[in-house]
Amino acid sequence: MKSKAHSAIGRLLYAQSGGVTAVINATAAGVIQTARAHRVPVYAAHNGILGALREELIDTSKETAAAIAALRHTPGGAFGSCRYKLKSLEANRAEYERLIDVFRAHDIRWFLYNGGNDSADTALKISQLGKAMDYDIRCIGVPKTVDNDLAVTDCCPGFGSVAKYTAVSTLEASLDVASMADTSTKVFILEVMGRHAGWIAAASGLAGEGADAPPHIILFPERVFDEAAFLAKVKATVERVGWCTVVASEGIKNAEGQFLAEAGTRDAFGHAQLGGVAPVLAALVKEKLGYKYHWALPDYLQRSARHMASKTDAEQAYAVGKAAVDYALAGMNAVMPVIVRTSDAPYRWKLEPASLEKIANHEKKMPASFLTRDGFGITPAARRYLSPLIRGEMPPPYGREGLPKYVQLKNAKVAKKLPDFAH
Amino acid sequence: MKSKAHSAIGRLLYAQSGGVTAVINATAAGVIQTARAHRVPVYAAHNGILGALREELIDTSKETAAAIAALRHTPGGAFGSCRYKLKSLEANRAEYERLIDVFRAHDIRWFLYNGGNDSADTALKISQLGKAMDYDIRCIGVPKTVDNDLAVTDCCPGFGSVAKYTAVSTLEASLDVASMADTSTKVFILEVMGRHAGWIAAASGLAGEGADAPPHIILFPERVFDEAAFLAKVKATVERVGWCTVVASEGIKNAEGQFLAEAGTRDAFGHAQLGGVAPVLAALVKEKLGYKYHWALPDYLQRSARHMASKTDAEQAYAVGKAAVDYALAGMNAVMPVIVRTSDAPYRWKLEPASLEKIANHEKKMPASFLTRDGFGITPAARRYLSPLIRGEMPPPYGREGLPKYVQLKNAKVAKKLPDFAH
Numbered sequence: 001m002k003s004k005a006h007s008a009i010g011r012l013l014y015a016q017s018g019g020v021t022a023v024i025n026a027t028a029a030g031v032i033q034t035a036r037a038h039r040v041p042v043y044a045a046h047n048g049i050l051g052a053l054r055e056e057l058i059d060t061s062k063e064t065a066a067a068i069a070a071l072r073h074t075p076g077g078a079f080g081s082c083r084y085k086l087k088s089l090e091a092n093r094a095e096y097e098r099l100i101d102v103f104r105a106h107d108i109r110w111f112l113y114n115g116g117n118d119s120a121d122t123a124l125k126i127s128q129l130g131k132a133m134d135y136d137i138r139c140i141g142v143p144k145t146v147d148n149d150l151a152v153t154d155c156c157p158g159f160g161s162v163a164k165y166t167a168v169s170t171l172e173a174s175l176d177v178a179s180m181a182d183t184s185t186k187v188f189i190l191e192v193m194g195r196h197a198g199w200i201a202a203a204s205g206l207a208g209e210g211a212d213a214p215p216h217i218i219l220f221p222e223r224v225f226d227e228a229a230f231l232a233k234v235k236a237t238v239e240r241v242g243w244c245t246v247v248a249s250e251g252i253k254n255a256e257g258q259f260l261a262e263a264g265t266r267d268a269f270g271h272a273q274l275g276g277v278a279p280v281l282a283a284l285v286k287e288k289l290g291y292k293y294h295w296a297l298p299d300y301l302q303r304s305a306r307h308m309a310s311k312t313d314a315e316q317a318y319a320v321g322k323a324a325v326d327y328a329l330a331g332m333n334a335v336m337p338v339i340v341r342t343s344d345a346p347y348r349w350k351l352e353p354a355s356l357e358k359i360a361n362h363e364k365k366m367p368a369s370f371l372t373r374d375g376f377g378i379t380p381a382a383r384r385y386l387s388p389l390i391r392g393e394m395p396p397p398y399g400r401e402g403l404p405k406y407v408q409l410k411n412a413k414v415a416k417k418l419p420d421f422a423h
Numbered sequence: 424m425k426s427k428a429h430s431a432i433g434r435l436l437y438a439q440s441g442g443v444t445a446v447i448n449a450t451a452a453g454v455i456q457t458a459r460a461h462r463v464p465v466y467a468a469h470n471g472i473l474g475a476l477r478e479e480l481i482d483t484s485k486e487t488a489a490a491i492a493a494l495r496h497t498p499g500g501a502f503g504s505c506r507y508k509l510k511s512l513e514a515n516r517a518e519y520e521r522l523i524d525v526f527r528a529h530d531i532r533w534f535l536y537n538g539g540n541d542s543a544d545t546a547l548k549i550s551q552l553g554k555a556m557d558y559d560i561r562c563i564g565v566p567k568t569v570d571n572d573l574a575v576t577d578c579c580p581g582f583g584s585v586a587k588y589t590a591v592s593t594l595e596a597s598l599d600v601a602s603m604a605d606t607s608t609k610v611f612i613l614e615v616m617g618r619h620a621g622w623i624a625a626a627s628g629l630a631g632e633g634a635d636a637p638p639h640i641i642l643f644p645e646r647v648f649d650e651a652a653f654l655a656k657v658k659a660t661v662e663r664v665g666w667c668t669v670v671a672s673e674g675i676k677n678a679e680g681q682f683l684a685e686a687g688t689r690d691a692f693g694h695a696q697l698g699g700v701a702p703v704l705a706a707l708v709k710e711k712l713g714y715k716y717h718w719a720l721p722d723y724l725q726r727s728a729r730h731m732a733s734k735t736d737a738e739q740a741y742a743v744g745k746a747a748v749d750y751a752l753a754g755m756n757a758v759m760p761v762i763v764r765t766s767d768a769p770y771r772w773k774l775e776p777a778s779l780e781k782i783a784n785h786e787k788k789m790p791a792s793f794l795t796r797d798g799f800g801i802t803p804a805a806r807r808y809l810s811p812l813i814r815g816e817m818p819p820p821y822g823r824e825g826l827p828k829y830v831q832l833k834n835a836k837v838a839k840k841l842p843d844f845a846h
Binding site: 019074164167171176182206298300398400 | 439442443445470473497498499500501502503504505506507587590591592594595596598599600601602603605606607608611613629630699702717718719720721722723724726727728729730731733735810813814815816818821823824825826827829
């Protein structure tokens with residue numbers, strides 16, 4: 001029976017991992033709809049891998065088809081996610097064994113882990129331990145991260161939508177600044193996510209093209225922050241254009257290797273103020289150049305903005321969920337569906353399975369060829385890569401009250417069968 | 424001839440004033456399309472009233488019909504705006520006389536000033552001085568402000584769209600926080616515009632209804648910030664719901680009357696850090712309750728987010744522009760088209776002219792009946808008022824590259840006829 005993947009023997013467990021995105025639930029919809037088509041029951045872990053450790057499992061069969069379809073346009077993580085990295089097999093073998101115990105207790109035969117590098121590593125280890133513990137489990141990684149730093153895949157579901165949000169917001173805010181610059185704000189600074197890689201900051205460059213179009217300056221974590229060069233470019237831009245839009249990655253560092261966001265501001269209690277490189281840059285502009293400034297820090301707004309999702313991204317997010325189930329039911333193990341770009345113009349892509357070993361714990365940086373020589377902008381090569389990823393709109397349906405119709409699942413828990421586990 | 428308003432005798436001057444909005448250009452489209460239909464030529468002042476003083480006038484007849492139509496979905500101020508309040512007639516009569524001189528030189532017979540309270544006052548004074556200087560000029564105020572603090576009118580064009588952006592962003596970010604709260608952020612703080620009135624903060628309340636739905640706490644400038652009550656409510660919410668979303672108006676003050684945004688944080692140079700009440704609140708939550716926090720400050724993103732415009736708002740913005748021209752050509756003077764609500768459900772509204780004297784320099788605060796007794800939420804009365812204003816979607820057209828197709832006008836300048844004026 002086991003070889004007949006389409007039979008209802010065994011269950012599939014789906015878990016979301018790490019920071020959620022505007023489209024991770026589209027992946028969940030792809031997983032659940034595909035599994036349902038094959039009559040494979042799906043459990044979801046509540047709050048990611050912690051739910052699996054705690055045996056807090058959600059029976060997705062209790063959700064209507066309409067609710068599952070609505071996941072396709074609902075941001076956040078519908079089953080809950082978590083930031084929790086399992087230690088190495090040597091350091092905490094008990095956690096991995098617990099996972100196998102939970103799988104065994106609930107007849108979980110396929111485990112789909114939807115996350116980034118860490119999650120790929122965890123999925124890989126579980127698949128290896130299953131073999132060692134003589135439990136037949138297929139582990140499939142499913143890509144997700146707004147940071148776009150996953151190896152092998154051409155891009156990551158989640159990134160295209162935050163990229164589109166960032167490009168559109170840069171364009172819109174710049175139109176505002178341009179119209180007020182004569183008597184008001186001269187320098188506008190938008191801080192975006194990206195602690196180690198500047199992919200999101202780079203996407204802001206799609207807002208305009210040419211020296212006078214916004215953003216005039218992009219600050220990447222891949223380059224050391226050069227205060228003098230930055231201030232000189234701000235000044236030259238204000239003098240030439242009348243105003244200046246700066247997009248800064250939260251992760252930029254000074255020559256001493258300190259995060260600018262931590263080096264500067266202290267709060268009312270004298271503590272270093274985290275998560276704000278924009279006010280530090282704004283203070284610098286004011287202090288050294290005397291320009292009136294404004295700054296914005298959209299934070300979670302950028303990665304949850306499903307209303308502004310990229311169609312390309314939303315479709316890829318769904319597709320990787322579907323493919324992950326197809327791979328699992330075909331008997332594959334320790335792989336991830338990755339996006340392969342077959343053409344830039346017209347943009348074409350396909351999915352194929354890649355070994356988790358090649359993905360786990362790797363980090364994809366932006367190629368140096370994507371940054372202009374002065375380090376403040378993106379090159380035509382970067383535009384060729386980024387542009388297709390923000391294409392197309394797939395807005396959520398709106399209700400009569402003017403709000404998107406986001407779904408709230410029932411999230412019915414499965415009865416526990418095991419004793420509690422201290423993790 | 425003069426009495427025949429529809430003849431091409433004389434020109435109409437349109438100027439944008441103060442902070443721009445997502446839909447102020449829709450008003451410009453209403454003005455220009457209506458005037459064109461009546462064959463009345465329209466000049467626009469470059470950078471608001473300063474352009475009128477400097478005789479920097481834009482000939483809108485050089486723009487195509489398609490470009491003017493595209494204004495209807497383009498944020499920012501297409502002709503430039505400014506923050507510049509004319510002094511009183513007594514203090515600087517020369518400025519007012521200069522305006523009349525410019526109008527006379529260019530045969531401006533109708534002046535439409537698109538702004539808030541200050542602009543209504545300026546338009547009123549110009550209409551009075553025209554009479555005194557024996558120059559026949561009709562002044563019409565056209566309402567605009569994201570702050571929604573304009574007197575007489577039921578609501579202000581510009582507000583509904585920032586209200587919708589705020590409600591949707593609150594909902595989306597809260598879905599993100601909810602899914603991560605188990606191991607990550609427990610308290611999310613969104614700072615919104617509103618220095619004196621809490622209308623925008625109040626609109627966030629539309630994101631959810633009931634004690635457990637976000638936003639759990641709204642901080643209004645109409646209420647003194649009560650640290651103990653705030654912290655107690657944050658704690659109770661986290662313990663009950665698992666997480667807490669706070670929306671704070673930038674203008675909240677402590678019992679000493681200080682802006683919280685200025686009372687707390689100092690930048691790297693020891694200067695008070697302006698425009699950030701969210702980090703001050705976040706630091707407080709961390710210090711006193713120990714919760715992990717995130718905060719967002721969308722700043723200009725909120726008022727330029729044409730991609731998320733309220734259809735109600737965009738339609739009203741266009742309608743007030745059209746009505747202003749109709750009133751002007753009908754010979755009215757010193758009036759503003761104001762929005763009159765004739766029904767809450769179904770929502771119905773109409774425009775009627777109101778005297779600028781009743782509007783100039785007044786400020787509309789939120790009624791006390793709109794705030795819950797504890798001061799942290801909105802009442803059913805507030806929902807009844809706010810809800811229709813965010814209804815409906817009117818997204819801009821998008822181009823193949825995935826960006827909205829916002830228009831950039833030619834803004835061809837009219838040849839000057841007068842000597843320079845030092846203002």
